[in-house]
Amino acid sequence: MEVNLFYGIIFFMERYEPLKIEQKWQKKWEEEEAFKATEVAGQPKMMLAEMFPYPSGAGLHVGHVRNFTIVDVLTRFYRQQGVNVMRPFGYDTFGLPAENYAIKTGTAPQEVTKTNIDNFRKQAKSLGYAIDWSREINTSDPEYYKWTQWCFLQLFKKGLAYQKESYQWWCPVDQTVLANEQVENGCCWRCGHEVEKKKMKQWFFKITEYADELLDEIDNLEWPEKIKTMQKNWIGRSVGAEIDFKIHNSRSIRVFTTRPDTILGATFLVVAPEYTDLEYIISDGAKEAVLAYKAEALKKSEIERQENKEKTGVFTGSYAVNPATKEKIPIYVADYVLAGYGTGAIMAVPAYDERDREFAEKFNLPIIEAGLIDRDLYGAPKVTYRMRDWLISRQRYWGCPIPIAYDKEGNPHAIPEDQLPVVLPEIKDYKPDKSGRSALAKAKDWLKVQISVKDSKTGKTHMEEMTRETDTLDGYACSSWYLWRYASPRDTKNAWDKEAINYWEPLDYYCGGDHAVAHLLYIRFWCKFFADEGYLPFREPIKRLLYNGYINAPDGKKMSKSKGNVIDPLDVINDGYGADTLRTYEMFIGPYDMDAAWDTRSVGGVYRFLNRCYNLEPKKDSSDDAIVMRHKTIKKVTEDIHRYNFNTAVAALMEYVNELYKVGALKEDLVALSKLLKPFAPHLASEMLEKLNSDDEWPKWDEKYLVADVVELVVQVNGKLRAKIEVNADDLEDEEKILEMVKSDDKVKKYTEKGIKKTIFIKKNHLVNIVV
RNA sequence: GCCCGAGUGGCGGAAUUGGUAUACGCGUUCGACUUAAAAUCGAAUGGAAACUUCCAUAUGGGUUCAAGUCCCAUCUCGGGCACCA
Numbered sequence: 001m002e003v004n005l006f007y008g009i010i011f012f013m014e015r016y017e018p019l020k021i022e023q024k025w026q027k028k029w030e031e032e033e034a035f036k037a038t039e040v041a042g043q044p045k046m047m048l049a050e051m052f053p054y055p056s057g058a059g060l061h062v063g064h065v066r067n068f069t070i071v072d073v074l075t076r077f078y079r080q081q082g083v084n085v086m087r088p089f090g091y092d093t094f095g096l097p098a099e100n101y102a103i104k105t106g107t108a109p110q111e112v113t114k115t116n117i118d119n120f121r122k123q124a125k126s127l128g129y130a131i132d133w134s135r136e137i138n139t140s141d142p143e144y145y146k147w148t149q150w151c152f153l154q155l156f157k158k159g160l161a162y163q164k165e166s167y168q169w170w171c172p173v174d175q176t177v178l179a180n181e182q183v184e185n186g187c188c189w190r191c192g193h194e195v196e197k198k199k200m201k202q203w204f205f206k207i208t209e210y211a212d213e214l215l216d217e218i219d220n221l222e223w224p225e226k227i228k229t230m231q232k233n234w235i236g237r238s239v240g241a242e243i244d245f246k247i248h249n250s251r252s253i254r255v256f257t258t259r260p261d262t263i264l265g266a267t268f269l270v271v272a273p274e275y276t277d278l279e280y281i282i283s284d285g286a287k288e289a290v291l292a293y294k295a296e297a298l299k300k301s302e303i304e305r306q307e308n309k310e311k312t313g314v315f316t317g318s319y320a321v322n323p324a325t326k327e328k329i330p331i332y333v334a335d336y337v338l339a340g341y342g343t344g345a346i347m348a349v350p351a352y353d354e355r356d357r358e359f360a361e362k363f364n365l366p367i368i369e370a371g372l373i374d375r376d377l378y379g380a381p382k383v384t385y386r387m388r389d390w391l392i393s394r395q396r397y398w399g400c401p402i403p404i405a406y407d408k409e410g411n412p413h414a415i416p417e418d419q420l421p422v423v424l425p426e427i428k429d430y431k432p433d434k435s436g437r438s439a440l441a442k443a444k445d446w447l448k449v450q451i452s453v454k455d456s457k458t459g460k461t462h463m464e465e466m467t468r469e470t471d472t473l474d475g476y477a478c479s480s481w482y483l484w485r486y487a488s489p490r491d492t493k494n495a496w497d498k499e500a501i502n503y504w505e506p507l508d509y510y511c512g513g514d515h516a517v518a519h520l521l522y523i524r525f526w527c528k529f530f531a532d533e534g535y536l537p538f539r540e541p542i543k544r545l546l547y548n549g550y551i552n553a554p555d556g557k558k559m560s561k562s563k564g565n566v567i568d569p570l571d572v573i574n575d576g577y578g579a580d581t582l583r584t585y586e587m588f589i590g591p592y593d594m595d596a597a598w599d600t601r602s603v604g605g606v607y608r609f610l611n612r613c614y615n616l617e618p619k620k621d622s623s624d625d626a627i628v629m630r631h632k633t634i635k636k637v638t639e640d641i642h643r644y645n646f647n648t649a650v651a652a653l654m655e656y657v658n659e660l661y662k663v664g665a666l667k668e669d670l671v672a673l674s675k676l677l678k679p680f681a682p683h684l685a686s687e688m689l690e691k692l693n694s695d696d697e698w699p700k701w702d703e704k705y706l707v708a709d710v711v712e713l714v715v716q717v718n719g720k721l722r723a724k725i726e727v728n729a730d731d732l733e734d735e736e737k738i739l740e741m742v743k744s745d746d747k748v749k750k751y752t753e754k755g756i757k758k759t760i761f762i763k764k765n766h767l768v769n770i771v772v
Numbered sequence: 773g774c775c776c777g778a779g780u781g782g783c784g785g786a787a788u789u790g791g792u793a794u795a796c797g798c799g800u801u802c803g804a805c806u807u808a809a810a811a812u813c814g815a816a817u818g819g820a821a822a823c824u825u826c827c828a829u830a831u832g833g834g835u836u837c838a839a840g841u842c843c844c845a846u847c848u849c850g851g852g853c854a855c856c857a
Contacts, residue, residue: 229776230852257857341856355855386856605797651796714792719838721792760837765791771837
């Protein structure tokens with residue numbers, strides 16, 4: 001303990017010991033359930049959430065801390081302003097990592113998940129987040145996924161969950177199909193292996209039903225432009241027409257085109273190798289060549305198709321008639337036409353389309369510069385989307401069971417709602433196999449289920465034994481409604497309570513650094529569906545989205561175990577810096593939405609700053625400068641947090657503390673500082689406020705302190721800074737007087753000897769520019 | 773290839789509406805305290821000059837009294853999409 005002599009009084013200066021302070025306050029907050037949120041009529045409310053984490057065995061990483069701290073700063077900021085804030089927390093637990101771990105070690109995913117959640121919760125608590133822990137949810141909890149299944153059934157009832165046999169992305173390593181959104185550069189998003197195409201009967205959600213609304217409402221969202229553009233591109237609306245090209249009397253090929261006005265130049269047709277009616281088009285002589293080409297195309301991986309953009313294709317031996325020119329034009333099969341887009345067939349207009357021209361040149365097909373005609377002359381108007389329906393079945397064990405059973409004829413039936421949840425059975429062997437079915441297919445007892453069926457003739461119901469669906473749901477289905485579960489997380493009668501939803505939601509702030517397209521599109525889709533069904537009173541679930549950047553390793557590269565450059569946030573805390581330093585550092589590291597590189601030495605700088613806050617001592621008097629500084633800082637920090645400029649808010653607090661060390665701090669300064677600091681460093685600030693015997697109500701600034709009596713007049717000559725003159729603020733109203741003062745200044749005179757051409761006076765910047 | 777972002781000291785970054793470029797932090801240097809070191813505190817810190825100037829916001833032009841900020845072109849980096857008819 002250090003002894004300080006000061007104004008004749010002896011102060012005992014305590015060392016800032018973050019770990020001691022933090023434990024004290026975390027315990028207090030836990031005991032008091034300090035952040036429990038309840039609906040209070042008449043009080044302004046706010047709900048904030050981060051994208052809930054997947055609790056991996058590695059625990060919290062610095063990216064989580066950045067993400068969660070942004071939410072926490074806003075949570076505490078608004079709480080301190082008297083807003084009724086709800087900040088829940090949950091875990092996205094179904095998925096491959098836990099299952100793969102189970103396969104490797106024999107430990108049940110249920111068990112792994114429980115361990116990981118316990119660890120995650122402990123770590124999140126050690127960071128002092130203002131979380132309402134009574135609202136904790138976990139997607140693999142039967143109490144939760146019962147309602148995921150209920151959601152599925154609502155979609156099923158309305159025909160928006162349906163089965164379709166088609167070519168799908170298949171990951172040969174993870175042995176499951178994947179959604180379009182889960183294939184990155186032709187590779188599986190989880191294991192990175194090249195995906196293949198496989199023809200399978202699969203479950204889909206009909207997201208395309210809402211394509212127009214999903215696209216049109218993007219512009220009204222307070223979301224980053226980057227994300228909005230990505231979603232627009234992903235949906236990819238094209239306005240055009242469908243036109244039939246006759247082959248012979250009984251059959252024609254329907255094509256989609258955005259340029260029906262170029263039909264005069266359509267000199268051939270092209271269909272995709274996977275084109276459904278391909279067999280009816282091929283002439284007998286071409287059969288062998290076409291089928292060989294198709295087999296070759298299906299074998300090619302997406303990467304191979306992309307790498308070699310040289311056009312390939314084969315003539316089908318058949319012709320169709322161009323309805324505009326009445327010319328007989330050849331039909332080709334080529335893999336540059338995609339089966340899943342439009343009709344899977346195009347009219348090729350080599351004169352106007354670069355890809356068609358390449359193909360025409362290679363196969364010596366005519367290129368006709370015909371004129372353009374009216375867009376509406378042929379075919380019917382048609383809108384097509386790049387976005388496909390969302391493939392939701394997965395041939396894996398560790399997911400939410402699809403609540404469907406099949407009768408003897410193989411027709412799907414909904415599991416009745418009173419039989420939910422369909423509990424995922426505990427089995428020993430989780431391993432998927434080549435059968436295309438999940439490990440659940442091996443749970444013989446579980447597979448059989450009695451379903452009541454209404455006889456269509458007699459109208460009577462009877463029980464019938466059926467076989468359960470063995471596919472599980474894509475994890476993204478579980479996270480497509482969790483924000484609404486937060487409103488009434490223990491509700492046993494409903495997925496969410498309407499009144500609670502009405503009070504808390506839509507979500508005011510959502511923060512995350514991933515899932516720009518998939519999750520953020522799916523949750524908007526479900527919101528619109530449940531709004532249509534009368535379960536939600538809004539059509540967009542998220543008002544504001546904050547998309548935070550990544551934190552990279554000190555070398556600027558992505559942190560990864562294999563590179564050995566991972567910074568563990570718990571190490572930073574336990575090294576003695578504490579959670580407050582970690583939180584404040586991650587807010588100070590740079591603009592929240594930009595990637596940043598970790599700098600261990602800068603962490604020390606933030607720690608020094610907090611130390612200086614803690615050791616500031618109150619004086620009896622202070623200068624006017626300090627009062628001005630206090631009000632300036634209150635304004636700056638308040639406005640910066642409103643703008644999410646957390647880094648400059650911290651910088652402003654640092655400036656304030658530097659100034660207080662120079663001119664002395666009044667008790668009012670320490671109170672203001674502690675309150676402003678609390679969102680960033682809540683433990684330290686709480687400790688300081690307790691010592692000062694103060695509440696934490698957010699301070700207000702008074703503009704009157706920010707209006708200076710004397711201002712520095714900036715004088716430029718030809719745009720270059722030449723002098724600074726102190727003038728009374730009142731004089732700024734008198735331009736003539738100001739110009740006289742400027743012209744008579746000795747320093748300025750030196751530059752204006754040749755004569756003044758022009759003067760410009762900008763009052764708001766107290767600046768004069770003299771042109772000579 | 774197409775569509776978005778971004779480029780500022782040795783480093784991370786400020787500059788919010790076109791108006792004083794480099795706030796704040798790190799690092800470095802010097803000083804105080806100490807037998808010494810650490811910690812802490814204080815001072816300096818864009819580059820050239822050398823006592824009042826010049827040059828600096830990726831590069832080259834332009835608009836303007838005034839440009840990091842606006843316009844045009846080029847280069848580099850990051851992200852997204854990628855044969856979507």
